[in-house]
Amino acid sequence: MAENSQITEFLTTLRALLAERNAKRELPPIRKIYKKEDFPTWRCNLIWILDQFGLAKYIKNDVLQPPLHEADDVKQWKEDRILVDAYIRSHIGNSKIERGLEAMGWNAEITDPKATFDFLTKYFEGASSDRFAILNEELVTIDRANFASMEAFQLRLCYLRDRLKSPGSPWADLKDGAYIWMALRAIRKSHTDLYARCVYKVEKGEMTWSNLMEEFHMVSASEEAQTALIHHTREP
Known part of the structure; x- marks a missing residue:
């Protein structure tokens, strides 16, 4: 029973830490991706972190921009996309990978987290x-x-x-x-x-x-x- 209590306490502490980071819009770092064999674990860690912050939808689906008259929602949509795209890019291990993505058609000048994520998946796994x-x-x-x-x-x-x-x-x-x-x-x-x-x-x-x-x-x-x-x- 004591062991289960410690595990429950650990999970509660973890959720509290993530909630605090979420309020500050701070995504915790994960290991950078360098090699194909590391990609499955990297991908799972990335999705898990984004999911805790309600941001995984930006790499799993094409989240359309809200109607222009909903100014606050549009602002949040843009900020979320910038945050997720920057987070993914910050965990790309080296410029060789970036050049490979560009050779496949990825446009580094466009902020599109799903495109960045999809190109990384294709680069490492096809x-x-x-x-x-x-x-x-x-x-x-x-x-x-x-x-x-x-x-x-x-x-x-x-x-x-x-x-x-x-x-x-x-x-x-x-x-x-x-x-x-x-x-x-x-x-x-x-x-x-x-x-x-x-x-x-x-x-x-x-x-x-x-x-x-x-x-x-x-x-x-x-x-x-x-x-x-x-x-x-x-x-x-």
Whole structure:
């Protein structure tokens, strides 16, 4: 019970910190992207941060400018786009990547966070139907047991879902219910209690993708706490 209390306290503190940053319009930094193999984790971290600030919509969809007579909304729309685009650009690792984006058609003089994000995705991963098929095959066979930690598993799971829901994917319209069941199938042997609890909530209609990710995050936080405790007890 004490461990669960510590995890709950950690999540509460994290939410409070993000809320404070949100009020100040300060986005916390993430690691810059340099290599293709780092892109899935970078992409997941970027989306997660933006989502906490209500800004992920600017890279997931084409958010249209509000009507001109709604001056405050137009002002907010412009500020949000500038903020998100600048945030993404500040985490591009080097000028070589920027030159590659420009060679693909990206216009650095235009503030368009979705275009910047989409070009980065194409630069590192491409957007062919074959690529989506490979990602889908990985998702339907993903297994928690094949990852060193719940955090690593969750990052990959979220990445696969986000990519398969992106424009151009044959699975873009797949409902979250399907992703929830694939995620649960992946943990049914490694986390039997969690699996049973989540299935019960699904059957009662009380489980959303966000709820499931929070359940996974609590397990991840517990794993990190246990690892830290082991290291601490081993110290002389």
